[in-house]
Amino acid sequence: xxxxxxxxxxxxxxxxxxxxxxxxxxxxxxxxxxxxxxxxxxxxxxxxxxxxxxxxxxxxxxxxxxxxxxxxxxxxxxxxxxxxxxxxxxxxxxxxxxxxxxxxxxxxxxxxxxxxxxxxxxxxxxxxxxxxxxxxxxxxxxxxxxxxxxxxxxxxxxxxxxxxxxxxxxxxxxxxxxxxxxxxxxxxxxxxxxxxxxxxxxxxxxxxxxxxxxxxxxxxxxxxxxxxxxxxxxxxxxxxxxxxxxxxxxxxxxxxxxxxxxxxxxxxxxxxxxxxxxxxxxxxxxxxxxxxxxxxxxxxxxxxxxxxxxxxxxxxxxxxxxxxxxxxxxxxxxxxxxxxxxxxxxxxxxxxxxxxxxxxxxxxxxxxxxxxxxxxxxxxxxxxxxxxxxxxxxxxxxxxxxxxxxxxxxxxxxxxxxxxxxxxxxxxxxxxxxxxxxxxxxxxxxxxxxxxxxxxxxxxxxxxxxxxxxxxxxxxxxxxxxxxxxxxxxxxxxxxxxxxxxxxxxxxxxxxxxxxxxxxxxxxxxxxxxxxxxxxxxxxxxxxxxxxxxxxxxxxxxxxxxxxxxxxxxxxxxxxxxxxxxxxxxxxxxxxxxxx
Amino acid sequence: xxxxxxxxxxxxxxxxxxxxxxxxxxxxxxxxxxxxxxxxxxxxxxxxxxxxxxxxxxxxxxxxxxxxxxxxxxxxxxxxxxxxxxxxxxxxxxxxxxxxxxxxxxxxxxxxxxxxxxxxxxxxxxxxxxxxxxxxxxxxxxxxxxxxxxxxxxxxxxxxxxxxxxxxxxxxxxxxxxxxxxxxxxxxxxxxxxxxxxxxxxxxxxxxxxxxxxxxxxxxxxxxxxxxxxxxxxxxxxxxxxxxxxxxxx
Numbered sequence: 035x036x037x038x039x040x041x042x043x044x045x046x047x048x049x050x051x052x053x054x055x056x057x058x059x060x061x062x063x064x065x066x067x068x069x070x071x072x073x074x075x076x077x078x079x080x081x082x083x084x085x086x087x088x089x090x091x092x093x094x095x096x097x098x099x100x101x102x103x104x105x106x107x108x109x110x111x112x113x114x115x116x117x118x119x120x121x122x123x124x125x126x127x128x129x130x131x132x133x134x135x136x137x138x139x140x141x142x143x144x145x146x147x148x149x150x151x152x153x154x155x156x157x158x159x160x161x162x163x164x165x166x167x168x169x170x171x172x173x174x175x176x177x178x179x180x181x182x183x184x185x186x187x188x189x190x191x192x193x194x195x196x197x198x199x200x201x202x203x204x205x206x207x208x209x210x211x212x213x214x215x216x217x218x219x220x221x222x223x224x225x226x227x228x229x230x231x232x233x234x235x236x237x238x239x240x241x242x243x244x245x246x247x248x249x250x251x252x253x254x255x256x257x258x259x260x261x262x263x264x265x266x267x268x269x270x271x272x273x274x275x276x277x278x279x280x281x282x283x284x285x286x287x288x289x290x291x292x293x294x295x296x297x298x299x300x301x302x303x304x305x306x307x308x309x310x311x312x313x314x315x316x317x318x319x320x321x322x323x324x325x326x327x328x329x330x331x332x333x334x335x336x337x338x339x340x341x342x343x344x345x346x347x348x349x350x351x352x353x354x355x356x357x358x359x360x361x362x363x364x365x366x367x368x369x370x371x372x373x374x375x376x377x378x379x380x381x382x383x384x385x386x387x388x389x390x391x392x393x394x395x396x397x398x399x400x401x402x403x404x405x406x407x408x409x410x411x412x413x414x415x416x417x418x419x420x421x422x423x424x425x426x427x428x429x430x431x432x433x434x435x436x437x438x439x440x441x442x443x444x445x446x447x448x449x450x451x452x453x454x455x456x457x458x459x460x461x462x463x464x465x466x467x468x469x470x471x472x473x474x475x476x477x478x479x480x481x482x483x484x485x486x487x488x489x490x491x492x493x494x495x496x497x498x499x500x501x502x503x504x505x506x507x508x509x510x511x512x513x514x515x516x517x518x519x520x521x522x523x524x525x526x527x528x529x530x531x532x533x534x535x536x537x538x539x540x541x542x543x544x545x546x547x548x549x550x551x552x553x554x555x556x557x558x559x560x561x562x563x564x565x566x567x568x569x570x571x572x573x574x575x576x577x578x579x580x581x582x583x584x585x586x587x588x589x590x591x592x593x594x595x596x597x598x599x600x601x602x603x604x605x606x607x608x609x610x611x612x613x614x615x616x617x618x619x620x621x622x623x624x625x626x627x628x629x630x
Numbered sequence: 631x632x633x634x635x636x637x638x639x640x641x642x643x644x645x646x647x648x649x650x651x652x653x654x655x656x657x658x659x660x661x662x663x664x665x666x667x668x669x670x671x672x673x674x675x676x677x678x679x680x681x682x683x684x685x686x687x688x689x690x691x692x693x694x695x696x697x698x699x700x701x702x703x704x705x706x707x708x709x710x711x712x713x714x715x716x717x718x719x720x721x722x723x724x725x726x727x728x729x730x731x732x733x734x735x736x737x738x739x740x741x742x743x744x745x746x747x748x749x750x751x752x753x754x755x756x757x758x759x760x761x762x763x764x765x766x767x768x769x770x771x772x773x774x775x776x777x778x779x780x781x782x783x784x785x786x787x788x789x790x791x792x793x794x795x796x797x798x799x800x801x802x803x804x805x806x807x808x809x810x811x812x813x814x815x816x817x818x819x820x821x822x823x824x825x826x827x828x829x830x831x832x833x834x835x836x837x838x839x840x841x842x843x844x845x846x847x848x849x850x851x852x853x854x855x856x857x858x859x860x861x862x863x864x865x866x867x868x869x870x871x872x873x874x875x876x877x878x879x880x
Contacts, residue, residue, distance in 0.1 A: 131834065131836070132833045134833075135830070135832075135833045135835075205830065206830040210791055210829075210830075212789065212790045212791065213790040213830065213831060213832060217790060218747070218790045218831075218832055303806070303807040303808025303809070304787060304788055304789055304790075304807025304808055305788045305789060305807070306807070311808050314791060314806055314807060314808065315806055349687075349688040350688040350691075351691065351692045351693075352692075352693075353692070353693035353698070354692070354693040354694065354698060354699075355693075355694075356694070357699075357702065379793060379802055379803050379804050380804045380806065381785075381803065381804060381806065381809075381811030384725060384729075384730040387725070388722060388725065391718060391722075392718050395710075395714035395715070395717060395718050396710075396714075398706075398710055398714045399706050399707075399709075399710050402705060402706035402709045402710070403702055403706050405669065406701075406702045406706065407693065407702070409673070409676065410693050410702070412673070412676040412677070412680060413672075413680070414680055414688065414689040414691075415680045415688040416680065416683070416686055416687060416688040417676070417680050417681050417682055419677070419681065427673060427677065430669070430673060431669075431670065431673060434665075434666050434669045434670070435666065438662040438665060439662065441658050441661075441662060441713060441717060442654075442658050442662075444717070445654055445658070445717040445718070445720075445721040446721050446724070446725050446729065447650045447651050447654050447720070447724035447728075447729065448651050448654040448655045448658060448721070450651060450729065450800070450801060451648075451651040451800040451801070451802070452651075452655070453793075453802055453828070454793060454795075454802070454828040454829060455828070515639065518636075518639065518640060518655070519639045519640045519641075520640055520641055520797040522795065522826060522827075522828040523828075523830075524830045525835065525836040526833070526835070526836040527836050528836065530836050530837055530839060531824055531826055531839060533641045533797055533798075533824050533826075536638075537639075604692075606692075608688060608690070609688045609689070609690045611690055617688070
């Protein structure tokens with residue numbers, strides 16, 4: 035086995051901005067025992083699959099909870115079919131208000147920290163970073179293993195919390211004190227929530243450190259930052275935000291833990307205490323200092339993946355690649371200084387509110403740039419509408435809706451009316467749920483062949499797309515409508531208010547669409563499972579694209595690359611006139627007599 | 631009175647300043663609809679026009695030429711100037727003229743509101759004009775205000791965070807335990823409206839409903855005089871719980 039670095043000609047070596055660390059990546063023998071191979075694995079590809087299963091499990095759980103929440107909104111006082119009878123036999127299957135509160139709290143928590151984060155960051159971060167930058171594994175495989183198993187502990191805290199006396203946390207996914215302290219939430223459910231969030235946050239930080247280091251240190255020779263696929267850019271920026279801001283959340287929930295368990299008063303005030311009060315709003319500051327970057331933490335991997343897939347399936351280089359990468363970076367910077375727009379009605383200093391509003395509006399500029407670049411990529415392309423492409427176009431569509439409705443909430447005077455209404459719910463689900471979910475599906479359909487060595491069924495995939503995009507748009511746009519009409523979030527029975535009663539037909543239709551959306555996910559489950567067992571065998575490069583992971587077998591061998599590749603081109607060299615006989619070019623493939 | 635699209639959908643705006651939220655909402659919505667229509671058009675048009683066909687190759691460009699930069703830059707700047715800068719301009723004017731422009735005129739109705747799980751405690755200063763004294767008028771879940779006079783609220787929660795929400799006035803504001811926050815509004819027509827809670831405050835959050843009764847000045851005065859008489863009779867100096875009010879925060 036030759037030292038790859040020694041074969042790099044001088045003309046290429048100057049491109050390589052990192053140190054020649056790749057030379058130190060040894061090939062380890064593949065583990066043979068079941069435990070080492072599938073359970074406590076150090077292999078980033080296995081950990082990626084573990085995260086995928088883990089995330090899909092919680093996605094299903096959070097999804098069922100969403101259906102039950104919608105059922106209660108549209109058909110209050112009736113039992114949810116089958117599951118209702120099992121869960122609440124004492125009330126004839128009708129969900130009691132306490133359970134409703136626990137369900138919307140846990141729906142948000144599970145979807146954000148235990149579904150989206152594991153699927154996009156855990157699974158695809160792990161799978162794609164080493165494969166796409168030409169590395170044999172992550173920089174810290176042990177940390178990677180620890181990150182996954184810490185997440186499992188966190189998930190256990192959440193699952194167990196449903197079964198303790200008084201049930202799971204029920205103070206909203208933000209768990210604002212004083213409601214989330216013993217004043218409003220006695221019982222162990224909320225304490226387990228705090229522990230679970232703290233643990234999953236720790237796991238995220240471990241992952242982030244690993245991802246950042248891997249991207250900085252293990253890029254193959256020739257792969258500068260601007261030769262990286264945009265998927266890696268997105269995941270890398272997410273990791274940076276995670277490393278900077280998850281600790282702030284961890285600090286917040288740790289103080290909450292102290293308040294709950296050791297009787298401290300960081301967030302306690304009001305009638306509950308006689309002297310030495312704290313400040314519940316302090317928690318909101320800590321939460322949103324993390325919380326606003328968090329929305330970008332969740333969406334950036336999807337943005338990156340979509341940016342790549344739009345180019346791959348348009349058979350055209352990503353339009354304005356550098357501008358897209360830099361726009362995503364600028365958004366990361368801006369995300370650090372806008373969090374106050376979540377707090378326009380708490381009674382913050384007017385000057386701060388106005389400053390946060392102005393800074394928030396700046397986000398439009400980079401957002402407009404990469405939106406235009408996405409459209410520019412498709413312009414004059416030769417577009418192949420395979421399932422991953424359909425989902426990518428779907429992301430552009432729903433993220434357009436979600437991003438634009440953020441404007442209403444960024445301006446103080448319209449936000450005051452819309453704050454804590456279903457308009458907010460519609461907006462952030464379009465950005466964080468719909469686009470991220472569609473992005474995750476795009477990624478799964480696209481990289482499934484590389485992960486499992488089999489192709490997914492295209493016909494089922496296309497049905498799945500159309501039966502997802504239509505109801506998902508109806509659901510969340512319906513929420514925007516009732517939100518504008520004034521309906522607050524988190525109401526067990528909104529018909530308690532006279533001014534909301536006339537919204538019933540809209541709410542019923544939103545629920546119907548939500549149930550259809552839930553039902554159509556069975557198409558995905560069926561496709562996923564059957565393809566894994568009996569799908570068509572995948573070739574090395576079924577989509578005919580040039581990024582490094584498609585130059586090795588599907589699935590890749592334990593050590594990924596027999597020889598570390600030498601990168602010569604960017605990730606999107608489609609229809610390069612210098613290439614003949616095919617319309618794509620692998621990143622490490624010389625053109626004609628180009629020196630290797 | 632202003633007329634807004636889809637007015638059947640939402641509550642009647644009976645406030646002096648609610649039009650600000652509506653005006654900004656509809657301006658933003660209009661701009662969003664235009665922007666989104668353009669994006670959708672580009673998506674659908676490209677998808678159809680540039681679908682893969684035999685013999686037609688995609689254009690080889692990285693979009694890094696001057697023309698592409700210029701187009702992207704101009705469009706992004708256009709979005710920023712026509713949408714964002716306008717939103718900031720209008721909203722800055724709104725907060726300066728209304729939201730943070732707390733009323734100082736002597737005819738201002740001052741009310742202290744202390745929400746708790748799951749009710750609204752409401753307190754008027756009474757004839758002496760000082761809060762937390764024996765002559766205060768105290769009600770539960772019922773707030774009465776006159777038409778045409780500014781109403782200023784001091785909000786402070788008893789137990790957990792609540793949010794005072796009056797949809798007909800396009801207004802909401804949090805009430806936190808521990809310190810006082812302020813907000814204000816002015817009614818332009820009488821009627822009975824709902825007070826809602828918009829911050830999750832426990833399992834019965836949805837039941838935390840109050841009445842906002844807007845009356846003509848004379849009716850309000852009559853009610854207030856009667857209530858002040860009742861207040862003195864009802865006050866029990868031994869019941870310390872009764873004095874939950876605080877010194878007014880202007």
